[in-house]
Amino acid sequence: MDTKEVVEHLVALKVMRLTKPALISPKIVTCDFKDLPGNILNNFLKDDATSVVQLETVTAGQFLLLPQSFGNIYLGETFSCYICVHNETSQPVQSVSIKADLQTSSQRIPLTTQQNQSPIMLDVDETLSDVIHHEVKDLGTHILVCEVTYMSNYNTLSSFRKFFKFEVMKPLDVKTKFYNAESDDVFVEAQVQNITSGPIILEQVSLESSNQFTVKSLNEDNNGLSVFGEVTLLQPQESCQYLYCLTPKENITKDIKLIAAAKNIGKLDIVWRSNLGEKGRLQTSQLQRMTPDYGDIRVTYENLPSKIPVDEPFNFRCKVVNASDRTLDLILKLRTLQDCSLLWCGISNRKLGPLEPGNVTYVNLTAIPITSGLHNITGVSLVDLFLKRTYDYDDLASVYVY
Amino acid sequence: MDNKPSLSQYFGGNEVPPASQFFDEIGTSPTDMIQSVYLGDSDVRPQTTSTGLFPPNVSTAFIQNTMPQEMTFTNVLPTVSGSTAIPATSLPDPSTFFDTIGPEPQISSRKTSTISASVLSDAMDGLSIKNQPVDKEADRRRDAWIPNEDAKKTLLKAQSSPKGSFFPEREVLTMPGLVLEEELADALQEVAVKYLGVSSAGVHGVVRADHVSRDEAGLRELLRTGYLRSAVNLTATLISAAGQGAGRMHRPTKHTPRSLQLWLTRFAVMCRIKLYEPLMREAEPFGDFSKPDMFYQFYPESYENRTGSLVPFSLRLLIAELPMHVNKPEEAMDRLYAMLNVIEQMITNLKECRTEDGTATITAEDQVESLRLWTSRQTRVLHSIINCAIALKDYRLATKILSSLAESGSIQQRRALKSALCRVSLLAGNVRAATEQCSMAQDLRHNICPTPDVREYVDLGLIDIAHGKYQDAYNNFAKAADQEPTNIMVANNLSVCLLYMGRLKEAIAVLQKAIHSDPERGLSESLLINLCTLYELESSKTNEKKLNLLRMLCKHKSDTIPNVLECLKLA
Numbered sequence: 001m002d003t004k005e006v007v008e009h010l011v012a013l014k015v016m017r018l019t020k021p022a023l024i025s026p027k028i029v030t031c032d033f034k035d036l037p038g039n040i041l042n043n044f045l046k047d048d049a050t051s052v053v054q055l056e057t058v059t060a061g062q063f064l065l066l067p068q069s070f071g072n073i074y075l076g077e078t079f080s081c082y083i084c085v086h087n088e089t090s091q092p093v094q095s096v097s098i099k100a101d102l103q104t105s106s107q108r109i110p111l112t113t114q115q116n117q118s119p120i121m122l123d124v125d126e127t128l129s130d131v132i133h134h135e136v137k138d139l140g141t142h143i144l145v146c147e148v149t150y151m152s153n154y155n156t157l158s159s160f161r162k163f164f165k166f167e168v169m170k171p172l173d174v175k176t177k178f179y180n181a182e183s184d185d186v187f188v189e190a191q192v193q194n195i196t197s198g199p200i201i202l203e204q205v206s207l208e209s210s211n212q213f214t215v216k217s218l219n220e221d222n223n224g225l226s227v228f229g230e231v232t233l234l235q236p237q238e239s240c241q242y243l244y245c246l247t248p249k250e251n252i253t254k255d256i257k258l259i260a261a262a263k264n265i266g267k268l269d270i271v272w273r274s275n276l277g278e279k280g281r282l283q284t285s286q287l288q289r290m291t292p293d294y295g296d297i298r299v300t301y302e303n304l305p306s307k308i309p310v311d312e313p314f315n316f317r318c319k320v321v322n323a324s325d326r327t328l329d330l331i332l333k334l335r336t337l338q339d340c341s342l343l344w345c346g347i348s349n350r351k352l353g354p355l356e357p358g359n360v361t362y363v364n365l366t367a368i369p370i371t372s373g374l375h376n377i378t379g380v381s382l383v384d385l386f387l388k389r390t391y392d393y394d395d396l397a398s399v400y401v402y
Numbered sequence: 403m404d405n406k407p408s409l410s411q412y413f414g415g416n417e418v419p420p421a422s423q424f425f426d427e428i429g430t431s432p433t434d435m436i437q438s439v440y441l442g443d444s445d446v447r448p449q450t451t452s453t454g455l456f457p458p459n460v461s462t463a464f465i466q467n468t469m470p471q472e473m474t475f476t477n478v479l480p481t482v483s484g485s486t487a488i489p490a491t492s493l494p495d496p497s498t499f500f501d502t503i504g505p506e507p508q509i510s511s512r513k514t515s516t517i518s519a520s521v522l523s524d525a526m527d528g529l530s531i532k533n534q535p536v537d538k539e540a541d542r543r544r545d546a547w548i549p550n551e552d553a554k555k556t557l558l559k560a561q562s563s564p565k566g567s568f569f570p571e572r573e574v575l576t577m578p579g580l581v582l583e584e585e586l587a588d589a590l591q592e593v594a595v596k597y598l599g600v601s602s603a604g605v606h607g608v609v610r611a612d613h614v615s616r617d618e619a620g621l622r623e624l625l626r627t628g629y630l631r632s633a634v635n636l637t638a639t640l641i642s643a644a645g646q647g648a649g650r651m652h653r654p655t656k657h658t659p660r661s662l663q664l665w666l667t668r669f670a671v672m673c674r675i676k677l678y679e680p681l682m683r684e685a686e687p688f689g690d691f692s693k694p695d696m697f698y699q700f701y702p703e704s705y706e707n708r709t710g711s712l713v714p715f716s717l718r719l720l721i722a723e724l725p726m727h728v729n730k731p732e733e734a735m736d737r738l739y740a741m742l743n744v745i746e747q748m749i750t751n752l753k754e755c756r757t758e759d760g761t762a763t764i765t766a767e768d769q770v771e772s773l774r775l776w777t778s779r780q781t782r783v784l785h786s787i788i789n790c791a792i793a794l795k796d797y798r799l800a801t802k803i804l805s806s807l808a809e810s811g812s813i814q815q816r817r818a819l820k821s822a823l824c825r826v827s828l829l830a831g832n833v834r835a836a837t838e839q840c841s842m843a844q845d846l847r848h849n850i851c852p853t854p855d856v857r858e859y860v861d862l863g864l865i866d867i868a869h870g871k872y873q874d875a876y877n878n879f880a881k882a883a884d885q886e887p888t889n890i891m892v893a894n895n896l897s898v899c900l901l902y903m904g905r906l907k908e909a910i911a912v913l914q915k916a917i918h919s920d921p922e923r924g925l926s927e928s929l930l931i932n933l934c935t936l937y938e939l940e941s942s943k944t945n946e947k948k949l950n951l952l953r954m955l956c957k958h959k960s961d962t963i964p965n966v967l968e969c970l971k972l973a
Contacts, residue, residue, distance in 0.1 A: 036664065036666060068935070082901065
């Protein structure tokens with residue numbers, strides 16, 4: 001990290017990145033005390049300042065060790081560092097000040113120092129120091145630029161700069177999948193993968209829905225406990241899959257055009273922690289789903305029982321929505337296909353309509369299952385009288401017959 | 403080593419060395435140690451130890467080498483230092499040392515003031531008893547190990563062959579030899595000479611190494627006084643004398659409990675000073691100690707009916723863990739689980755009232771003792787597995803084993819384990835779980851003492867650090883420091899906190915004070931690294947400060963720190 005220093009300055013600048021300290025333990029070598037070394041090595045261990053009384057043989061120490069390398073830094077983490085200016089001469093140095101900026105590929109961010117904004121005098125062996133924090137919001141190369149200004153021996157302001165370069169990496173890989181359910185609910189699967197070099201804990205993963213949906217997290221059981229158990233620890237490359245159910249708000253469900261246009265799902269908010277609580281936080285950009293293509297007509301079934309005794313008629317409701325831009329004249333046909341286990345009761349070739357764009361009509365249907373098993377509801381067709389086109393609906397739903 | 407107690411100090415003055423030291427060094431039943439030397443003597447080359455176990459100069463060495471005063475362990479084994487003689491069997495087995503010794507052994511300033519003369523003389527007597535009857539059950543228990551199927555076949559052959567007619571194949575033999583041939587120089591001395599010059603470096607280890615007797619007692623003295631590299635050199639001499647020196651690798655040799663004790667000592671010290679590369683190569687011929695010549699049954703003529711392994715448990719464990727130190731923790735994990743498997747088999751046998759290897763029945767009393775020893779050894783192996791898991795950052799496994807251990811044991815142990823669980827959670831970054839574990843540890847602590855102690859304050863401080871609340875952490879560490887002002891770890895943590903709070907100068911001052919108030923403990927590897935890190939952050943002119951630390955090291959420490967240059971960040 002150091003850069004070459006050409007001129008001998010009166011003050012020296014040192015910078016240290018403050019990642020979380022480590023917990024260190026001694027080198028554990030023990031003997032039975034009837035062995036040749038007796039208890040001597042055991043006593044070394046017990047006397048070691050880094051060992052834990054009564055649990056000397058476990059390396060879960062309490063002794064903090066300062067960071068010994070710059071380490072990795074990931075998007076969403078906080079970059080903290082200690083900046084220290086030291087008077088290296090044998091007389092006071094006047095008007096010393098530090099200025100720190102962070103240069104990314106796109107911008108230059110002035111880092112707020114908490115204290116010592118105005119130049120001060122540094123006495124012999126005194127230091128001017130500060131801890132700065134900055135939440136990293138860009139990927140790629142960052143350069144920390146530190147500038148120290150002081151009054152030189154010739155009573156002129158002298159200054160020098162030091163540059164510290166580091167790469168910000170991507171910590172997580174988030175993959176999403178969307179399922180548009182018949183009920184207009186949208187299920188979102190979010191796969192969060194740890195692509196850092198060490199294990200992390202996902203402390204919080206939540207979906208903040210857009211204003212078109214309300215969200216329900218499906219990652220907790222009825223008692224509010226996480227389905228992943230106590231610990232959501234991800235080793236490098238491991239991923240964890242979260243599931244959310246989004247229900248469109250009522251003003252949207254009413255209008256098929258609005259539903260078709262409701263692309264924005266929301267944003268995932270992820271908080272993770274790694275070594276000794278080092279925290280990171282990321283929010284994804286707006287997640288967008290592929291909206292279902294309803295064509296001209298959208299047909300769904302409602303109030304359909306899932307289990308039906310054999311030979312007993314059952315009723316359900318067929319919902320027909322005009323998703324086109326013109327008024328539709330429709331005919332509902334009910335046919336019993338070959339080898340089909342459902343017989344239709346009621347009138348076929350019924351005329352539905354005219355149906356204005358965006359409007360809904362409901363048709364009550366009755367059928368009798370004649371064999372047991374899991375059966376698709378087949379044989380429903382709509383005929384568009386204007387285009388003379390027939391739409392078949394053979395795999396919209398199935399019922400279990402027993 | 404100015405503070406090294408001298409002979410005259412003890413016998414000239416009225417201060418008597420605490421008896422517990424003797425017990426600690428020598429063992430509550432001195433027979434065992436005698437034995438290990440004994441066996442060595444009787445079968446290999448009597449000339450090396452022919453003067454008997456305790457020639458006069460050796461017993462002198464024992465006294466001379468008693469630890470500096472602050473290192474007494476009265477609190478660790480309080481029963482031992484009592485003035486009434488306690489039968490060795492009623493004492494906690496030494497091997498359970500770290501697992502079951504409960505009392506808070508704060509290395510406190512409390513000293514055993516006076517010990518009745520009789521205890522001392524008893525202890526001395528104990529040393530001189532050579533023909534004390536051998537406790538066969540204790541031997542069997544300690545040495546027990548189940549040979550694998552291949553070894554069993556060979557051992558059966560060895561046992562059933564008529565005298566003198568058993569000639570084992572080369573493949574069944576363990577053939578070790580020294581690899582590290584050159585004498586190791588005193589590392590601290592070398593650095594001191596280089597940076598401070600010959601005059602200020604002082605006279606150090608090599609000279610001392612020449613002063614000790616060339617035997618086990620001398621070896622122990624070198625260990626005790628911290629001349630670790632000299633100790634490694636001496637093990638080389640002794641191992642060579644036992645016929646397993648340089649160039650002996652892959653050649654048939656005679657193993658004895660003594661030779662294996664020497665290897666244990668050598669490997670243990672090499673491990674401590676991180677000489678992993680030669681250590682790996684020297685350990686290689688031993689494999690996993692499963693060759694039949696590692697069992698007493700291989701030598702029916704020398705050991706008659708004795709069973710079990712010549713390999714000390716600690717050596718087996720050390721070698722199993724070894725790959726962990728050279729970045730192969732997975733390999734160490736496999737070896738440790740293999741060990742655990744054998745131990746579990748032995749425990750099963752014991753529970754069925756049979757000996758560890760399942761070949762004979764045992765008495766109830768024997769069974770209790772054996773179970774206690776082997777469950778504690780099982781725990782020790784589990785600890786190593788936990789350490790391996792932590793090295794692998796497999797915090798799930800570490801947490802799982804620690805949690806299962808925390809389900810039983812004394813309140814102190816459970817509390818210590820919960821506190822460890824808190825820290826393992828912190829390592830993983832799971833602050834919520836850490837807080838929960840910490841409060842469980844707190845609940846258990848209520849049964850021990852009403853108010854928080856150092857351990858609890860420190861754990862709380864660590865949780866604060868995880869939250870980034872350094873001021874709160876500082877306050878917690880400060881409370882810990884109120885209770886134990888001389889605790890090095892607490893001082894160190896205070897200093898680390900101060901840095902994160904932007905108070906570098908104070909951070910340095912705290913560490914310097916800690917070192918000056920207790921140089922013996924303060925001059926530890928990790929603390930030196932922290933201090934030199936702070937020096938380097940403060941200024942570009944750090945050399946003089948580092949050299950001061952080096953001078954202190956020369957004054958107060960011997961050759962125990964593996965990497966002085968790295969610690970002091972001397973270029």
